[in-house]
Amino acid sequence: MSNMNGILLLLLFRGMLSSSTQTIDERYQKAKTALEYVERVRTSSCNGGTEETLPVSFDHRIWAEYAHVAIKMANLLTKIVITNSNKLDTTEKFLFDLVRNNVDNDSPIFGSAIAVEEWVYPKFKTFCPYSYKKKGVFAHDISLNYNYLSNATEWYHTLRFKNWTSARVSVNEVTYRHNSTSHSAKKLIYQPMSVMEYGHWTAPYYDCGGGDIWMVTYSSPIFGFKPNNIPFFRGIATIDIELTNIDINQCDLEDNPTRTTSSSVDVFRGTHNCPLSTTCVPILGQGFIRGAYKCVCSVGYYFPDISASVKSYNGSSIEEALANATSITQFQCKKCAEGCETCIDDSPCLYSFVLPIRVALLVLVVILFASVICLSAGISIFRNTRAIKSASPLFLHFMAVGSALMCTSTLFTYPEPTWATCVSAMWTEHIGFALAYGALLLKTWRISAIFTVKSAKKLNLSDRKLARGFIPIVLFATIFLAVWTGVGKPEVIWSKTSSDLKFKSCDYGFWEYIAIVVEFCFLLWGVYLCYIVRKAPSHFNESKYITWSIYNNVILGTFMIIIERFIAFQRGPDIIYLCRWIHLQVAVTGMLTLICIPKFYAIVSKKKDDAINNDNFTITGRTVGPMVSAPTDVFEAGKPLRDVSTQTESCLIKVCNSTTDNFKLPLPAN
Template identity: 45%
Template sequence: MVFLSAKLEDGHWTKPYFDCGGGNIWMVTGKASVDIELTNIDINQCDLDTRHSYSDFDVFRGTHRCPSTTECKFLKGQGFKRGAYECFCTKGYYFPDMNAQVKAFSGLEMENSSDTAQYKCLPCKEGCSKCVDDSPCLYQFQFLFRFLLLLANLLTFIGIGVLFATTVYFRDESVMKAGSPIFLMLMCLGGLMICSTGFFAYPQPSEFLFITQHWVFHTGFCLMYGALVAKTWRIAIIFRSADKFKIVYLPDKELLKRFSPLIFILALCLLIWTTSEKRKTQTLKTSNHLKYEVCMRSYWLYAINCVEAFLLMIGVYMCYIGRKAPGHFNESKYMTWAVYNGILLGSFLLILIHLIGNSYGPDILYLFQCLQIQVFVTITLTLIFIPKLLSLYRKDDLKMINDSFNLAYGCKHMRTNSKDITQTKAVATQTHENVGAYSKDVNPSYNCKLTKLELTQGIQLVHKLWK
């Protein structure tokens, strides 16, 4: 290491003198010149980095002429001259010249230019944190495609409203009583709620819409399929009890009491999900790297799906138990088809959504959601209500009265009296709850040989029509 020092011949010096009062010391005064080469010293005009402390070489900091859409980057080894920097585009902006090898503005050009307004980067498209051109980063909705789906969903919603009004208007008809009007209306209400989720999913997504959509959809699902499974369960219980000629009392009020815990469990899960999850949305990308927002799947939503799947499995088991029920016994055949439709086609659509839906963007997800509405709502309500509407149109009630009396009282030596009929009418209910009660009112002296299935069917039809 070499230390430089000034010598006597390097400057001009006075003779030694005594400094009185200043320090009371002997001293000498002189001057010397120092030459320093600045050619190899770099001038850094970029902004001072707050992570480093200020030094004597930072006197030129912050004198660059980069515009606000760029950031200054220092070029080392340029020597003692201005413009030793480049202006690179900041995040959210891109360089306008796509074909440039160095996508930055030269600092020397900036220093020599009188107008720096022409040197600016262009903003990226909405949703892009960084970009190299003006290509979009957010998925752009195909509004015509979505509008057609929304229109189909609206027509479905109106159709369900018509079914609800029809059920209320014809609630005293036997064909409606056979299916319990209160449960038919619950199914329509659930269908309306499921169908309304198509309206929430149409606009740009937000956390409020996601929360509302899940609350409405899952509540509607449990109302609709809970009512359907409850009706199927009552059929299975009544039919099994009818084989043993036992009295089963399951009115609508009693069935609603057993139906309510399902709604409570669902509401509790949805409430925990709403309060526990702080962030309800997440950003996904399509196969073309376009970003879009979707609802974040959490453990509580999967738990709700498991509850709904368990509900459908119970319905499948109830359908298996009551598979041999008579055809006119609470439309059991159509209810069985409706439950199978919900679990098979519904599960298939859910698998498609998780496997390929996210890769093709929100439009395909919206299509799958509308198909899900048609599977869970349209097909199910069609299976339940179309036979009833056809019966109302053909006025099958009178025919069913004749068939029921021919079946139950068609034996040659069958005898009855007004007291028997009165008792039969007294024990019958709107939903055929007292299947075995009629068997006790039948005169034991009847000389009629009927199969168990025929007797069960006749008893149920007579009870219904006398109500």
């Protein structure tokens, strides 16, 4: 390669690392051009010299121990120069032995040289013994064919023109041997000392004609003394580090954050040509060449040839294709199926909804919702009939509203969940439960209160007063849901089926289980109330139907919750939706069917109510004999029984009094 190429390259990259005004794009383009130059040098012949340089930088600290070899050799030669009137007056063989000794081992040192100023070595005007490895160790004087004093030789002229007058000077006290029995007088020896900071690391250069390799050189100055012990430059001692084993890392810095500085040239970072669907991974051990990387498929992509043993593209192949102006579309990876974080082929990762099942269930839920609305309208229309009035229309409306809300919660779970639909489903389900089953349990509690009273005192439990019982129930549910929403923070998460298909689901955390336990305890209280009123007389067998409704929800509802949590989630969202639909039928359809259908059947068939033990007494404590415009008090039906009880008590008192006076029991008048 001609010297002109090296000069042009040097001008192109001058300040490549130190300039803060260059843009990233400019540095990127210059680095790409440098790689092309490295490739041309590798594949073409060259002339002798070391002018072909690349101004790139390494972390030289990793080679500090090898640099000390040059420093020690420089200090040794400085001693010889100082003691010989600033001349390197020693044998040629000794100097060749020095440089050969530096490379005759397994260290990364490729070569070593001693170069001095003109006539410093007395035998020749210029002298530069150089030893290097090349299938053995070779040594020769390169000054015969190479002008190392040229300003183009960075490894020499950089130190040659420095001001060394302030270089460190050490003082040694030496006592030589005088004869076989004694020492001579002590002698002070002043000597300039080379240290690591005085040396110079060159930019990488191509050693053409020497080792024909890319290398970097550390030069350490050899000093002499001017009068008054002022140090000045006499030559250099060098070691060469071969870059053949140094990898050019073209990958992005963020791709390999744990990289080691010893095996990378940072200036070439980001110069790879991997397509966007791939990620650059450096291939270590390739040496100082371009294209020492591979392009592996990025996360979310897969290698097109799934049967290939090596699922990556070689960087050298991509570089060659670009050099030949060939398209690199054949080096692309394919995108994974939707929802896949990683994949090896185009297999799906997301669960696909079975629309016929979901749509059919949705239609049934809508029909149920419409039926609840019609039921509420029917209650309003027939509110003055014996069948509806005896069951408290106000509470039947509460049950209808709660059932409609529970239907709405199932509607919210139909589409793919979002945070809004998850929270909406949570609120409508639990508020609906509080209204529907709160009304049912309050009605049952009123029955138990009437038939377990032990006092003759009037017990006033009208619908309006009983409705106040909704306040603590709904208030507790509202506060609980508000805290759940604010603290529990429901969120949408990815779940997996047993076949590893992902789907979105609502994650309510442990708060959901707290809600289930609270509602279960609420229903257990209902079971207790049902047990108390099991023998109470009721109109249209309402007490029995309420009991069945609560038992159904406790047993079947609990069973469906267990199925949904532990089995349905393994099968996917369609089975989950089916379980929730079945649960809805248990909680809503079953309850409304048992409570309301017998009443509307009686209305339609126009049959008279058949009460148990008392034709005028109902489960709600209402009189339903001859219809009146307003309901009587809940204890009006028990008034005849209380009158009989009062008369009996008065008679017993009279008996006791007469017994005390006459010891005779008077006969009653009637």
